[in-house]
Amino acid sequence: MSNKRPSLRQAAAILALACCTLGGAHAASTITIVNGNAPNVGFNDPTPLEPVGGNSGRTLGAQRLIAFQHAADIWGRTLNSPVPIRVAASFEPLECNADGAVLGSAGATEVFSDFPKAPMANTWYPGALASKLAGHDLASPGQAHIRARFNSRLGLFPDCLPGSGFYLGLDRKAGEQIDLVAVLLHEMGHGLGFQNFTDEGTGEFFLGTPSVWDHFLVDIRNNKTWVNMKDEERRLSAIGGATLSWNGERVYKAAARVLASKPQLLISGMAAGTASGEHPMGDASFGPQLGQNAVMGELMPVIDQGNGSGLACTPLSAANAMAVRGNIALVDRGACPFVTKARILQNAGARGMVVMENTSDPVSPLGGSDPAVRIPAVRIDKATGERLKSAMHRRSRTSSGVIASLGVDPDKLSGTDWVRRVRMYSPEEYSPGSSVSHYSVDTKPNQLMEPAINADLLHDVVPPHDLTYPLLQDIGW
Known part of the structure; x- marks a missing residue:
């Protein structure tokens, strides 16, 4: 210096x-x-x-x-x-x-x-x-x-x-x-x-001085801004999952003009038990986008592997086709692209697809592109998938008693916290160069300043399509 x-x-x-x-x-x-x-x-x-x-x-x-x-x-x-x-x-x-x-x-x-x-x-x-x-x-x-x-x-x-x-x-x-x-x-x-x-990996201010960003980053668990935290608090806040938000007036006011309603997976039904309720999920870049007219059906697992999992990478057997026809299919991640799974399930008559993650990674959207896919698809984490499989253990060949609803919550905006502040990217494992200095990956429509470049971006940086400029305005532009 x-x-x-x-x-x-x-x-x-x-x-x-x-x-x-x-x-x-x-x-x-x-x-x-x-x-x-x-x-x-x-x-x-x-x-x-x-x-x-x-x-x-x-x-x-x-x-x-x-x-x-x-x-x-x-x-x-x-x-x-x-x-x-x-x-x-x-x-x-x-x-x-x-x-x-x-x-x-x-x-x-x-x-x-x-x-x-x-x-x-x-x-x-x-x-x-x-x-x-x-x-x-x-x-x-x-x-x-x-x-x-x-x-x-x-x-x-x-x-x-x-x-x-x-x-x-x-x-x-x-x-x-x-x-x-x-x-x-x-x-x-x-x-x-x-x-x-600020060094998100250690929480230390650059040369002991906070950045303008530290005045706007807030951890929703304690409503505390980074400028008022200690180093260790900032380090933990950067890896808190969906717990870090931007507390700037310009972004807050623009969010309702830019972001769509939050995608929602609801589970109900006589056999759902403790799996009932709303679950974290990531929606798909392919197929119809989720809307207020939710797609509903009984959830049925596909089983086409010796270990009891279902990859749905080849045409379904007669038994699996009977199980998913008119219902929403639960499949496991792996072995083939998501769009391949969706096409196979669609051809078998499924109304929708739920993909279960095969690692302990947090839930994220489903990528891919295929205009032939006409059924909605979402991804859930491994723990949620295991709970749902357990709830369906006593199913018949065509009915599980577990109802899945794929839609949106009209009262919530995608990529925002409980008071509609836009969330920042804070994965549970620190990602140098990506963590904190990007928007969350679950904003809809996709935003320019997410950590990955998405195919549907509009070469725009301002509302009503994008929230990049409002954040820059918050810091002084």
């Missing part, structure tokens, strides 16, 4: 966030891209390409740069700052293998506290925001406000998600590829301030 003058504290930011694998009028801001690539690589790669999806570039490097400028223009139209924002960017090899990859990373290069016009004293603000609030550029000479890196090998090599490279078009028609513009918007969001500088 260096002191420029007694009223200003400045430090180089030590954290760059990695993206997980896989309203009103605003004055414009200028965002300048500083090309950090050497000749013939990254933004300067001369590999010939045909224009695609509104991207007129004729080389790989040119298309990458045009996509980056497109994302920068979206942010520039949204933000209001008298200080031009500089983004030092490059494409370079990042961690990846045949099954997963880091798409990109970005973060503020410097943080500042106690600068002129700072809204809160003794609080770190990222460089671009601090400069906007101060009314002049606080960055060190020659320093960019944001450093961003993106995976140059993605989809281009057999050891880096082969066949799943970046889609360079600007029209959101990525298909099975990964939409580069969405990734760019996400990572620039981190650099602009969607980023905490």
Whole structure:
């Protein structure tokens, strides 16, 4: 840390966030891209390409740069700052293998506290925001406000998600590829301030000073903000599961305009016993979305394995088909994609699918895409699945006495806590680069600043589609 003058504290930011694998009028801001690539690589790669999806570039490097400028223009139209924002960017090899990859990373290069016009004293603000609030550029000479890196090998090599490279078009028609513009918007969001500088793994403030984020993070178990916690309390709050929320006014007010009703799995029936009631679940990215007209039916397990589990990866036997016909099928995770299971159950006449997790991991949504799937699907955790299987132990061949209802709770918003504050990503196992500095994965519709890039993002950062800008407004934008 260096002191420029007694009223200003400045430090180089030590954290760059990695993206997980896989309203009103605003004055414009200028965002300048500083090309950090050497000749013939990254933004300067001369590999010939045909224009695609509104991207007129004729080389790989040119298309990458045009996509980056497109994302920068979206942010520039949204933000209001008298200080031009500089983004030092490059494409370079990042961690990846045949099954997963880091798409990109970005973060503020410097943080500042106690600068002129700072809204809160003794609080770190990222460089671009601090400069906007101060009314002049606080960055060190020659320093960019944001450093961003993106995976140059993605989809281009057999050891880096082969066949799943970046889609360079600007029209959101990525298909099975990964939409580069969405990734760019996400990572620039981190650099602009969607980023905490407190060490979530230890709970320690950066250089002993809280971040502006720490004033808005609240643990719903005790309604205590991070700025008022001790290190160990913050560390435990970051791994509390669905217990960490954002307590900012702008996000709170915008949530009802952006988020849909919370998906709901209700269990009832004469045989349900202690399994009755609402259960945590993740809904599916494929098939019909859950609505207020719930899909109901008796829950029936598929059994097609010697250990009593049911994978539903091949056409069902006559007995299993009879069991699920007109009912909701319970199957186990594993051996084939979720959409394959759903198609097989649908062909057998099932009204819906409940997938039981095969590990102790917390519940999460079901991924995949298949327009042929017409039945709703959800995922439950292993403990819930075992309780439901136990309740169905005395079932007949066509009836279990356990009723499942797949719908929504009209009184609750997806991804929010009991008082409708939007929850942050706080998995039970700490995930460096993902934990805390993202929204929860169960927001609906999917949000840009979830820890993974989803295929249905709209290249938008403002309500009524997205909650990224409201959070940045909460911290001072």
